[in-house]
Amino acid sequence: MSEAGVTDRTDLLGLDRPALVALCRDWGEKPFRGQQLMRWMHRRFESDFESMSDLARGFRETLQARARVSAPPVISDHLASDGTRKWLLDVGQGNAVETVFIPEVSRGTLCISTQAGCAVNCLFCSTGKQGFARNLGAGEIVGQLWLANRLLGARRAELAAAAAAAGGEDGAPDDHDRIITNVVFMGMGEPLLNYEATVTALRIMLDDHGYGLSRRRVTVSTSGVVPMIDRLRDDMPVALAVSLHAPNDALRDRLVPLNRKHPLAELMAACRRYLERAPRDFVTFEYVMLDGVNDGDEHADQLLELVRDVPCKFNLIPFNPFPEAGLLRSPPERIKAFAQRLSDAGIVTTVRRTRGDDIDAACGQLAGDIVDRTRLAQRGERRRVAIARA
Numbered sequence: 001m002s003e004a005g006v007t008d009r010t011d012l013l014g015l016d017r018p019a020l021v022a023l024c025r026d027w028g029e030k031p032f033r034g035q036q037l038m039r040w041m042h043r044r045f046e047s048d049f050e051s052m053s054d055l056a057r058g059f060r061e062t063l064q065a066r067a068r069v070s071a072p073p074v075i076s077d078h079l080a081s082d083g084t085r086k087w088l089l090d091v092g093q094g095n096a097v098e099t100v101f102i103p104e105v106s107r108g109t110l111c112i113s114t115q116a117g118c119a120v121n122c123l124f125c126s127t128g129k130q131g132f133a134r135n136l137g138a139g140e141i142v143g144q145l146w147l148a149n150r151l152l153g154a155r156r157a158e159l160a161a162a163a164a165a166a167g168g169e170d171g172a173p174d175d176h177d178r179i180i181t182n183v184v185f186m187g188m189g190e191p192l193l194n195y196e197a198t199v200t201a202l203r204i205m206l207d208d209h210g211y212g213l214s215r216r217r218v219t220v221s222t223s224g225v226v227p228m229i230d231r232l233r234d235d236m237p238v239a240l241a242v243s244l245h246a247p248n249d250a251l252r253d254r255l256v257p258l259n260r261k262h263p264l265a266e267l268m269a270a271c272r273r274y275l276e277r278a279p280r281d282f283v284t285f286e287y288v289m290l291d292g293v294n295d296g297d298e299h300a301d302q303l304l305e306l307v308r309d310v311p312c313k314f315n316l317i318p319f320n321p322f323p324e325a326g327l328l329r330s331p332p333e334r335i336k337a338f339a340q341r342l343s344d345a346g347i348v349t350t351v352r353r354t355r356g357d358d359i360d361a362a363c364g365q366l367a368g369d370i371v372d373r374t375r376l377a378q379r380g381e382r383r384r385v386a387i388a389r390a
């Protein structure tokens with residue numbers, strides 16, 4: 001059998017179990033090999049077919065010639081002082097996406113991207129400002145989880161070695177430095193506008209032979225693609241977060257342009273329908289706090305009216321400013337008062353802690369920076385990714 005070029009080989013990371021089983025059958029193997037392959041890749045994070053010791057030699061050779069297990073290359077790796085870690089990944093043709101790991105005491109959350117850029121173009125979002133480049137494939141989406149697992153494992157080994165070299169007793173850091181217990185689709189892009197790849201990635205994340213995550217521990221965040229909220233409910237009802245950001249259509253039309261297509265009444269109805277199948281009995285509404293724009297008491301009161309029939313929680317996000325936004329973060333006391341008003345009315349409300357501030361770990365920030373630098377770089381006829389690596 002002649003060897004295919006690396007890029008011509010089938011990338012196995014983006015294949016769910018039925019697809020892996022079908023592939024094995026097509027290549028003359030028993031269907032259960034698909035399951036084995038899945039476990040090697042997603043439970044042991046293996047990419048080298050030679051190490052997959054319980055596969056027959058002939059099959060390993062076939063895989064070597066015709067398949068690959070590869071996630072997008074890492075352009076840069078940033079570790080913030082609070083333990084938040086952010087990777088910038090090269091998805092080709094000068095495009096980069098980001099993946100962020102946020103360790104907390106009782107869980108570790110990985111925030112992943114679904115598109116390079118985003119077409120929704122929300123007023124306050126630096127990803128939106130970059131425009132839309134392309135959808136990520138399922139392999140590139142699930143590849144972020146695969147890669148983070150590998151890299152966090154590698155970090156653990158490094159720390160252990162460093163501690164041992166320094167004469168420490170036990171070099172292994174706390175497990176929560178590395179264990180991914182939750183996944184949120186809150187990186188770059190609108191997951192429900194890349195529906196097929198998002199659902200395939202979800203299927204692999206939830207599969208017992210894949211990552212085995214429960215539906216409650218995986219959250220898809222959407223700006224409100226109503227028809228796709230219904231499809232997700234039917235196909236793969238995971239926890240749902242909806243980026244609300246405004247309590248009335250006039251303001252939301254400005255902040256989240258998609259609202260002109262799917263206005264608030266439709267969106268609230270879709271949330272209610274979703275809750276019939278959702279793994280949690282509430283929707284999380286995200287609400288970015290913009291000084292003087294959407295943060296008044298009157299906005300809180302309108303919100304309470306809007307969500308009256310939708311069991312929900314609120315997550316207030318202090319706006320993360322970027323140079324060309326022309327918007328400001330609400331002052332802390334305003335955010336507190338707004339949260340209090342919602343809580344007083346009986347709605348569980350949290351204010352998102354800003355994590356990884358020293359590495360710009362908020363939505364779209366670092367990749368946005370790269371696009372800016374690229375524009376400068378292109379004038380000098382240098383490649384975007386090369387600049388990002390510099």
Ligand code: SAH
Pocket residue numbers: 122124125126185186187188189190191221222223242243286287288317318319320321322362363
């Ligand atoms: N496209 C999806 C998921 C990615 S954005 C969505 O919009 O829901 C993830 C969250 O980050 C959204 O709630 C989004 O509104 C928020 N966000 C975007 N830009 C931000 C900024 N500059 N500061 C704070 N939050 C921001």
Ligand code: SF4
Pocket residue numbers: 118119120121122125126127128129187188189190223243
């Ligand atoms: Fe896209 Fe979400 Fe950013 Fe809006 S907030 S532009 S939907 S990534």
